[in-house]
Amino acid sequence: MAGERAATLSDVAREAGVSLATASRALNGSDRVVRPELQERVLAAASKLGYTANANAQAMARGSTETVGLLVKDISDPYFSSIAGGLADEAEKHGLLVMLCNTGGQPEREKKFLAALRRQRSRAIVLAGSDTADVRHTGEVAGLLTSYLDGGGRAAAISQPRLPVDTVVIDNHGGAKALAERLISLGYRRAAVLTGPEDLLVSAERQAGFAEGWLEATGSEPATVGDEFSRDGGHRAMSRLLEDGPDVDCVFAVNDLMAVGALAACREAGVEVGRDLAVAGFDDIETLRDVTPGLTTVRLPLAAIGRLALELVLGEPSAELRNKPIHGEVVVRESTPPRS
Amino acid sequence: MAGERAATLSDVAREAGVSLATASRALNGSDRVVRPELQERVLAAASKLGYTANANAQAMARGSTETVGLLVKDISDPYFSSIAGGLADEAEKHGLLVMLCNTGGQPEREKKFLAALRRQRSRAIVLAGSDTADVRHTGEVAGLLTSYLDGGGRAAAISQPRLPVDTVVIDNHGGAKALAERLISLGYRRAAVLTGPEDLLVSAERQAGFAEGWLEATGSEPATVGDEFSRDGGHRAMSRLLEDGPDVDCVFAVNDLMAVGALAACREAGVEVGRDLAVAGFDDIETLRDVTPGLTTVRLPLAAIGRLALELVLGEPSAELRNKPIHGEVVVRESTPPRS
DNA sequence: ACCGTGATGGAAAGCGCTTTCCCCCATCGC
DNA sequence: GCGATGGGGGAAAGCGCTTTCCATCACGGT
Numbered sequence: 029m030a031g032e033r034a035a036t037l038s039d040v041a042r043e044a045g046v047s048l049a050t051a052s053r054a055l056n057g058s059d060r061v062v063r064p065e066l067q068e069r070v071l072a073a074a075s076k077l078g079y080t081a082n083a084n085a086q087a088m089a090r091g092s093t094e095t096v097g098l099l100v101k102d103i104s105d106p107y108f109s110s111i112a113g114g115l116a117d118e119a120e121k122h123g124l125l126v127m128l129c130n131t132g133g134q135p136e137r138e139k140k141f142l143a144a145l146r147r148q149r150s151r152a153i154v155l156a157g158s159d160t161a162d163v164r165h166t167g168e169v170a171g172l173l174t175s176y177l178d179g180g181g182r183a184a185a186i187s188q189p190r191l192p193v194d195t196v197v198i199d200n201h202g203g204a205k206a207l208a209e210r211l212i213s214l215g216y217r218r219a220a221v222l223t224g225p226e227d228l229l230v231s232a233e234r235q236a237g238f239a240e241g242w243l244e245a246t247g248s249e250p251a252t253v254g255d256e257f258s259r260d261g262g263h264r265a266m267s268r269l270l271e272d273g274p275d276v277d278c279v280f281a282v283n284d285l286m287a288v289g290a291l292a293a294c295r296e297a298g299v300e301v302g303r304d305l306a307v308a309g310f311d312d313i314e315t316l317r318d319v320t321p322g323l324t325t326v327r328l329p330l331a332a333i334g335r336l337a338l339e340l341v342l343g344e345p346s347a348e349l350r351n352k353p354i355h356g357e358v359v360v361r362e363s364t365p366p367r368s
Numbered sequence: 369m370a371g372e373r374a375a376t377l378s379d380v381a382r383e384a385g386v387s388l389a390t391a392s393r394a395l396n397g398s399d400r401v402v403r404p405e406l407q408e409r410v411l412a413a414a415s416k417l418g419y420t421a422n423a424n425a426q427a428m429a430r431g432s433t434e435t436v437g438l439l440v441k442d443i444s445d446p447y448f449s450s451i452a453g454g455l456a457d458e459a460e461k462h463g464l465l466v467m468l469c470n471t472g473g474q475p476e477r478e479k480k481f482l483a484a485l486r487r488q489r490s491r492a493i494v495l496a497g498s499d500t501a502d503v504r505h506t507g508e509v510a511g512l513l514t515s516y517l518d519g520g521g522r523a524a525a526i527s528q529p530r531l532p533v534d535t536v537v538i539d540n541h542g543g544a545k546a547l548a549e550r551l552i553s554l555g556y557r558r559a560a561v562l563t564g565p566e567d568l569l570v571s572a573e574r575q576a577g578f579a580e581g582w583l584e585a586t587g588s589e590p591a592t593v594g595d596e597f598s599r600d601g602g603h604r605a606m607s608r609l610l611e612d613g614p615d616v617d618c619v620f621a622v623n624d625l626m627a628v629g630a631l632a633a634c635r636e637a638g639v640e641v642g643r644d645l646a647v648a649g650f651d652d653i654e655t656l657r658d659v660t661p662g663l664t665t666v667r668l669p670l671a672a673i674g675r676l677a678l679e680l681v682l683g684e685p686s687a688e689l690r691n692k693p694i695h696g697e698v699v700v701r702e703s704t705p706p707r708s
Numbered sequence: 709a710c711c712g713t714g715a716t717g718g719a720a721a722g723c724g725c726t727t728t729c730c731c732c733c734a735t736c737g738c
Numbered sequence: 739g740c741g742a743t744g745g746g747g748g749a750a751a752g753c754g755c756t757t758t759c760c761a762t763c764a765c766g767g768t
Contacts, residue, residue, distance in 0.1 A: 034519045036724055047748045052726060060727090063746070078515060083487040084433065085724035087424040088753045095467070095488075104453030104671065106446060106655055113444030116470035120477065125484055127435070128468040130456035137460065144465055147423040148435075175418060179374045259658070288658045295660070315446055315653065318599070318628045320635070320660045331444065376754055387718045392756060400757090403716070425754035428723045 035077035044073035056081060087149060096338065097127040097145035097153040099138060106313045107283070107330065111156050111186065114334030122342060124151065135165045142172045152182040152341040155191065156334075161227040166190055184341035186333060188229050194350045196337045200230055200310075201237035203326040203356035207280065207308055208241030210358050211324075215367030216278040216306055219250035222265040222286050224257030231257055234282040234310055251276065255286075262286025266293035278306035278364065284313040287323055291363070306364040310356070322361030329354065375417035384413035396421060427489060436678065437467040437485035437493040439478060446653045447623070447670065451496050451526065454674030462682060464491065475505045482512045492522040492681040495531065496674075501567040506530055524681035526673060528569050534690045536677045540570055540650075541577035543666040543696035547620065547648055548581030550698045551664075555707030556618040556646055559590035562605040562630055563622050564597030571597055574622040574650055591616065595626075602626025606633035618646035618704060624653045627663055631703070646704040650696070662701030669694065 041051035046066055054062045054070035062070070073079075087093045098115055100108040112128070119126045127150060129141035145153050153176065160166065170191055173183055177193070185195040211219065219242055224231035235252065242250050253269050255261035262281050266289065269279065281287035287309030294301045301307050302321040309316075312327035333354055340352060381391035386406055394402045394410035402410070413419075427433045438455055440448040452468070459466045467490060469481035485493050493516065500506065510531055513523055517533070525535040551559065559582055564571035575592065582590050593609050595601035602621050606629065609619065621627035627649030634641045641647050642661040649656075652667035673694055680692060 037726095038724080048725085049727080049748055049750095050746090053747095056726085058726080061746070066747085080483070080486050080519075082428070082489060082724055083484075084424045084427040084489055085753090086726075088422070088428060088755090089724080089726040091726095091753075093424065094484075098468070102453060103443070103456055104446070104450045104654075106444070106449070109446070109449035109452075110444045112449075112468070113442065113470065116443055116468060117472070120470065120472075125488065126468045126470075128438070128452070128456060128466045130453060130460065130466075132457070132460075143420070144423075144434075146420050148465065149422060149424055179420075259655075285655070288655070292658050313655065314444075315599075315625070315628070315655045318632045318659060377756095378754080388755085389718055389720095389757080390716085393717090396756085398756080401716075406717085422754055425723090426756075428725090429754080429756040431723070431756095 034082075035079045037079070037081070039077055040070060040073045040079050043077060044069045046070060055079075056086070093149050093151055094123060095125045095127055095148060095150050096341070097129060097141070097148075097150045098156065099129045099131055099141055099153070100156045101131055101133045103128060103130050105285070106315055107285075107311055108156060110314065110330035111334035111337075114331030115154060115338050116334075117331075118335040118338040122338075135160075135162070135168075139168060139172060142169065142176065146172070146176045146179065146181065150181065152184070152338075154184050154186065154337045154341055155193075156186040156337070157230060161229060161232065182341045182345065184337050186337050188233070189349070189351050190229075192349065194340045194346075195352070196333055196340060197351045197353045198230075198328065198333070199353055199355045200233035201240070203328075203358070204234040204237030204280070204282075204310065205241035206356075206358050207310070207324075207326050208238045209245060210360065211278050211280075211306065211308065211364060212242070212245045214306075214360070214364055216364070217246060218248075218276045218278070220269055220276040220279050221250050221252050222262055222269070222279060222281040222290055223252055223254045224261065224282055224286070226254065228257055231282045238280050250280070257283065257286065259285045259289040262289025263293045264289075266290035267297070270294070270297045270299060276305070277367065278308070280308050280310075282310055284309035284311045284316050284323060284325055287325070288316055288319055291319060291321075291323070302362050302365055306367075308364055312359055321363045324358075324360045324364040326356035327359050328356045374422075375419045377419070377421070379417055380410060380414045380419050383417060384409045386410060395419075396426070433489050433491055434463060435465045435467055435488060435490050436681070437469060437481070437488075437490045439469045439471055439481055439493070439495045441471055441473045441497060443468060443470050445625070446655055447625075447651055448496060450654065450670035451674035451677075454671030455494060455678050456674075457671075458675040458678040462678075475500075475502070475508075479508060479512060482509065482516065486512070486516045486519065486521065490521065492524070492678075494677045494681055495523070495525040495533075496677070497527040497570060501569060501572065522681050522685065524677050526677050528573070529689070529691050530569075532689065534680045534686075535692070536673055536680060537691045537693045538570075538668065538673070539693055539695045540573035541580070543668075543698070544574040544577030544620070544622075544650065545581035546696075546698050547650070547664075547666050548578045549585060550700065551618050551620075551646065551648065551704060552582070552585045554646075554700070554704055556704070557586060558588075558616045559618050559620060560609055560616040561590050561592050561620045561622065562602055562609070562626050563592055563594045564601065564626070566594065568597055571622045578620050590620070597623065597626065599625045599629040602629030603633045604629075606630035607637070610634070610637045610639060616645070617707065618648070620648050620650075622650055624649035624651045624656050624663065624665055627665070628656055628659055631659060631663070642702050642705055646707075648704055652699055661703045664698075664700045664704040666696035667699050668696045
């Protein structure tokens with residue numbers, strides 16, 4: 029049972045009657061070739077003993093591991109889980125294992141995880157959207173990342189190019205601006221934006237992009253209501269907006285989750301979205317595509333973004349930082365019908 | 369820069385003018401105590417050199433790691449990402465890193481991951497719902513798991529107790545049966561079930577539980593339409609059902625995703641759910657709580673399940689297998705109004 | 709004054725691999 | 739027929755830690 033300690037390579041070598049070196053070469057490949065006959069003997073011995081290589085030992089001897097780290101704010105958020113899904117699939121193709129780090133949006137945790145991944149000698153790290161305007165924290169993260177990179181690690185980020193690493197840049201500004209323009213062409217004239225916390229970059233960028241588009245086209249800035257960057261935040265923000273007497277004909281929630289909360293708030297207040305008021309979101313979360321009325325939003329290829337981030341981080345390192353821009357596509361649905 | 373190889377413990381020891389042993393004891397704790405003065409010197413040296421322990425080396429020396437593996441079918445599915453979220457949070461509390469393995473429902477991948485986790489000498493493995501009726505595959509997984517356990521590993525499963533490990537058993541049967549009873553008490557009499565593939569245990573159990581409840585109360589078995597265990601599967605199944613002329617007043621989709629697809633199919637067919645037909649799901653996926661009409665479903669405490677699974681797998685090992693039952697709670701919403 | 713005791717520091721033996729050398733021997737060219 | 743050549747096996751040196759086993763040293767009891 030659990031008594032007999034796991035077979036080691038030496039056990040296999042002995043069993044096969046070859047040297048440790050040969051066993052290693054036969055089992056885990058190398059540039060050196062082993063005579064087929066011996067190779068077979070080693071393989072047989074290994075399977076007979078139920079040998080499983082010790083990845084930690086290999087990591088030590090080889091000086092490199094087969095794991096990559098992924099930092100997300102909240103894996104149960106569909107935005108991140110979709111990215112994670114794409115990244116995980118790509119990782120699997122490369123034979124890499126993914127270390128999932130759920131930061132919960134806590135800077136302390138983020139740093140702890142970064143340290144842990146470094147300790148693990150992870151081959152690469154992908155940071156997904158933990159961007160904040162908190163300069164102090166961003167600086168600390170940049171510092172940790174830099175020493176990780178100096179130690180031979182690779183890293184990439186998803187979202188804003190604020191860290192000294194390659195990044196998959198999501199065009200939040202452009203997407204939101206395009207959405208604003210689209211809403212205007214649909215006939216809307218008075219808008220409000222439901223935003224997340226001010227120091228959340230995604231939120232700030234989307235808000236700014238939308239405002240810019242709106243301002244350019246109508247000459248006026250949309251109103252703004254801030255709350256949490258979540259379903260409930262959207263609900264609260266929308267409720268507040270409605271209470272204040274909504275002098276608006278359309279509302280842009282900076283992400284789909286907030287938009288869905290807003291939808292619910294409208295429903296509760298007896299406001300019919302699509303007829304009385306238009307609502308739009310951002311991300312095009314898959315599980316949210318069936319809400320009613322269908323939510324107008326900006327589609328982001330989330331899984332592809334995850335895949336891309338991994339490709340970026342595993343590809344040829346380059347001297348200068350690379351940015352891979354990703355543009356969203358405005359998807360119009362029933363929540364923003366053309367206005368007569 | 370990247371030239372100077374990372375500082376090792378010996379570097380720190382030398383810098384601090386102490387032995388390797390002392391440095392180790394001072395930095396990574398142990399039962400042995402180090403004089404405060406020395407301790408401080410070591411800490412200073414470490415920080416001066418930017419020392420980061422090598423987890424792989426520690427794993428080798430200690431014979432144990434700080435990682436746990438999590439196998440899920442598809443992390444981008446909210447069911448699994450919620451479980452993963454709960455588990456990840458719990459792992460963080462224990463200072464453990466989570467290896468995320470996305471099997472994509474492919475048996476081959478599942479086995480590969482299991483082997484990989486064993487190679488990594490993961491402290492524990494949690495298998496989340498990859499249960500299938502495929503006996504051959506289940507047997508192979510059981511085999512891999514057993515040798516992993518024999519090697520001193522710990523493992524737990526979420527869903528059905530089919531593997532030789534502790535498991536968080538989700539009472540799919542009971543939940544579905546309770547749902548059936550509830551629907552009947554609401555006045556429904558003719559039901560249909562939208563199921564996933566036959567060899568998917570979750571689906572089969574929910575169907576059976578529902579059928580049992582229905583049969584006991586009405587004396588008749590609900591009709592059944594099978595398709596994929598996904599939103600689109602639900603959509604297709606429901607479309608087919610509607611085409612065949614629906615002699616039913618309520619439909620149970622074996623999970624929320626399918627139910628939402630069904631909702632969409634109804635909408636497209638001009639059938640108003642809540643008035644013309646009732647629809648219910650299972651899981652109570654958070655992001656789906658705002659669909660309209662509100663979906664009646666069976667709530668599962670997904671995050672808690674993830675947490676629990678980790679607790680189970682990290683707790684005192686026990687001789688006999690433990691099962692931790694989890695019961696869902698029927699949540700009635702507008703999609704199944706009382707029938708007059 | 710002497711020896712048992714407990715607290716600490718250090719030397720060194722691994723942990724399980726990979727990989728560099730080194731060496732042997734069968735081939736090959738002339 | 740003989741040295742050069744190279745394919746392929748093995749010994750052994752790490753990789754960076756932890757931990758056992760000693761060795762010291764300062765006390766306290768008698």
